Amino acid sequence: MAKNKQFVEKVTAMEDDFGQWYTDVVKQAELVDYGPVRGTMIIKPYGFAIWENIQSEFDRQFKETGHSNVYFPLFIPKSMLQKEKDHIEGFAPEVAWVTHGGDEELEEPIVVRPTSEVLFGDYYSKNIHSYRDLPKLYNQWANVVRWEKTTRPFLRSSEFLWQEGHTCHATQDEAEGETSQMLEVYADICENYLAIPVLKGKKTEKEKFAGAEYTLTIEALMHDGRALQSGTSHYLGTGFAEAFDIQYLDKEGKQQYVHQTSWGVSTRIMGALIMVHGDNRGLVVPPRIAPTQAMIVPVAQHKEGVLDKAYDLRDQLKEIARVDIDASDKMPGWKFNEYEMKGIPVRIEMGPRDIEKDQVVLVRRDTGEKEFVAMSELEERLPALLNEIQKGLYDKAAAHRAEKTSVTTTLDEFKQKLDEKGGFIKAMWCGELQCEEKIREETSATSRCIPFEQEEVSDKCVCCGKDAKEMVVWARAY
Numbered sequence: 001m002a003k004n005k006q007f008v009e010k011v012t013a014m015e016d017d018f019g020q021w022y023t024d025v026v027k028q029a030e031l032v033d034y035g036p037v038r039g040t041m042i043i044k045p046y047g048f049a050i051w052e053n054i055q056s057e058f059d060r061q062f063k064e065t066g067h068s069n070v071y072f073p074l075f076i077p078k079s080m081l082q083k084e085k086d087h088i089e090g091f092a093p094e095v096a097w098v099t100h101g102g103d104e105e106l107e108e109p110i111v112v113r114p115t116s117e118v119l120f121g122d123y124y125s126k127n128i129h130s131y132r133d134l135p136k137l138y139n140q141w142a143n144v145v146r147w148e149k150t151t152r153p154f155l156r157s158s159e160f161l162w163q164e165g166h167t168c169h170a171t172q173d174e175a176e177g178e179t180s181q182m183l184e185v186y187a188d189i190c191e192n193y194l195a196i197p198v199l200k201g202k203k204t205e206k207e208k209f210a211g212a213e214y215t216l217t218i219e220a221l222m223h224d225g226r227a228l229q230s231g232t233s234h235y236l237g238t239g240f241a242e243a244f245d246i247q248y249l250d251k252e253g254k255q256q257y258v259h260q261t262s263w264g265v266s267t268r269i270m271g272a273l274i275m276v277h278g279d280n281r282g283l284v285v286p287p288r289i290a291p292t293q294a295m296i297v298p299v300a301q302h303k304e305g306v307l308d309k310a311y312d313l314r315d316q317l318k319e320i321a322r323v324d325i326d327a328s329d330k331m332p333g334w335k336f337n338e339y340e341m342k343g344i345p346v347r348i349e350m351g352p353r354d355i356e357k358d359q360v361v362l363v364r365r366d367t368g369e370k371e372f373v374a375m376s377e378l379e380e381r382l383p384a385l386l387n388e389i390q391k392g393l394y395d396k397a398a399a400h401r402a403e404k405t406s407v408t409t410t411l412d413e414f415k416q417k418l419d420e421k422g423g424f425i426k427a428m429w430c431g432e433l434q435c436e437e438k439i440r441e442e443t444s445a446t447s448r449c450i451p452f453e454q455e456e457v458s459d460k461c462v463c464c465g466k467d468a469k470e471m472v473v474w475a476r477a478y
């Protein structure tokens with residue numbers, strides 16, 4: 001046991017230093033390594049396998065809702081990025097420039113895409129002519145570059161992977177419907193696959209996407225009580241269409257600007273996964289996105305028949321779940337720790353005594369609970385257990401969020417609750433930027449969203465005491 005203990009101690013306790021705990025887990029679970037340029041990351045096989053499972057569910061739902069995948073270039077000419085004024089102002093501070101090709105200075109500097117609205121805008125202006133060309137429902141899986149000052153793997157990296165949806169519609173109604181629909185897709189995957197409860201709402205004017213009419217968002221609460229924006233969907237109105245001259249001839253023969261949307265989810269969501277479900281033993285991966293749902297660890301595998309039985313079991317269970325086996329000559333204790341660190345939902349132990357009794361031992365990663373299951377019942381029990389774990393993780397995260405959500409009516413109370421337990425603060429707001437900024441200055445909390453599900457916790461703004469317009473959820477955020 002001494003050896004096991006030593007291994008576990010490599011992860012800093014989250015209560016002691018949450019930031020260090022995060023870094024330790026990311027490294028120890030073999031999700032990423034740091035790239036040679038500051039702020040870049042190497043996503044390792046295990047990290048990428050989890051991302052791929054998340055990605056494939058998003059991709060499936062995008063296609064189910066009628067979208068096609070495309071690929072646009074990494075480079076944007078400077079002049080093109082400047083066409084939409086709010087947009088360039090929003091992104092300018094973190095844009096990476098290409099100024100040279102070999103030794104020669106370029107005539108026009110090139111931007112490495114921080115997002116691709118302008119490229120799509122330019123393309124659509126050349127490819128949309130009539131109402132018959134609409135809607136255009138495109139999605140791209142790509143990398144983007146944002147020159148961030150402070151970086152952390154997954155949460156804020158100079159280069160990250162994401163998808164960006166870019167759509168064009170004939171009418172505002174249709175485009176707004178799309179904006180809401182894609183937010184629902186995001187929320188569904190977060191809740192039902194990643195087991196992360198999300199708060200759905202609208203961003204304030206200050207927090208909306210640069211160049212959008214409005215931004216819808218899903219916000220998740222991390223274990224340390226800070227929020228993480230986990231996906232956004234923007235209604236762009238006709239702003240980009242006017243800047244890029246994307247017009248179509250309607251049925252009456254009149255020129256009209258298209259209404260656009262864009263929406264994105266990135267590898268940041270991996271950060272949410274780690275910080276919502278992880279514990280002091282490492283990562284905890286929800287079964288529905290786990291690359292390996294159950295790991296068979298043979299015990300006393302040198303004894304005759306144990307390995308054969310374990311391989312038979314793997315072959316039998318492969319049909320019903322993603323099951324793997326570790327038959328390496330490492331000690332079982334080492335393996336136990338390793339797969340706990342990696343957050344594999346279930347460990348299946350099988351030794352000579354189990355074989356004799358025609359049973360296996362199932363151990364849950366999330367609770368550590370052990371159960372003995374007869375071989376004859378395993379095909380039924382394993383999928384059921386995976387479902388229980390999936391649901392258990394969601395329920396635990398939802399309970400944590402509920403516990404860390406406070407309702408406040410004064411700024412003093414706001415500060416007190418935030419210092420006491422962090423989390424989401426529900427408070428009324430007058431709608432004035434001044435109050436939003438003052439709250440940020442005094443509490444370091446930002447407005448996360450104006451939830452769709454409104455509550456009237458008071459009729460006065462928490463900051464200025466004037467008449468309140470809506471309830472906002474605030475939090476310190478990543």
Ligand SMILES: [Zn+2]
Nearest residue numbers: 430435461464
């Ligand atoms: Zn106010």
